[in-house]
Amino acid sequence: MDRYRYFIFNQRNMVVLGLFQIAFSTVCVVSGFVDGVFRTESQLGKTRAPVWAGMVMGLPGVLALFSSQRKNPVLVNVLIAASITSCVAILIVIVYSSLTLSYGEEEDLSSAPVHVIHTKFVLNKVVKGANVAMLAASIGSAFVVLAMAYLGCRSLPRCSCYDSVTGMVSEEP
Secondary structure, eight states: OHHHHHHHHHHHHHHHHHHHHHHHHHHHHHHHHHHHHHSOSSHHHHOOHHHHHHHHHHHHHHHHHHHHHOOOHHHHHHHHHHHHHHHHHHHHHHHHHHHHHHSOOOOOOTTSOHHHHHHHHHHHHHHHHHHHHHHHHHHHHHHHHHHHHHHHHHTSTTSTTEETTTTEEOSOO
């Protein structure tokens, strides 16, 4: 009975982690769109790295939801590979948001009208807020992806904690 309870607990963990990963990915994609729309003309404004990386970050979350329903070793292996790919995408988002926060676009607006100065100031703060949200979401996503990869590795038949009779993770290592 304890093995069954642990199996259910492991499935619930994967569902919760998958939902968190999809939420972090959505924050990254939306913040990437905000960053791309409101950033003035620059090389960083033309790239769509956070949007594409956010979509790649969401893939392990979707796979975690599917793998929690079925204990298919192939699906779990794909989940682990997608988690590794997601770690690379997370690194891209962290570098991008760190660069845009430290090397922001400061324009000389001394000859511009007051309402243009206020608008540029507000849009600059919106872009910085979007980059902070991307940075926070990617750091949280890194922890979630690593936890999903760990739980996925524990549910593989090659793991020493795997019970081949029941197809579940045993509590004793």
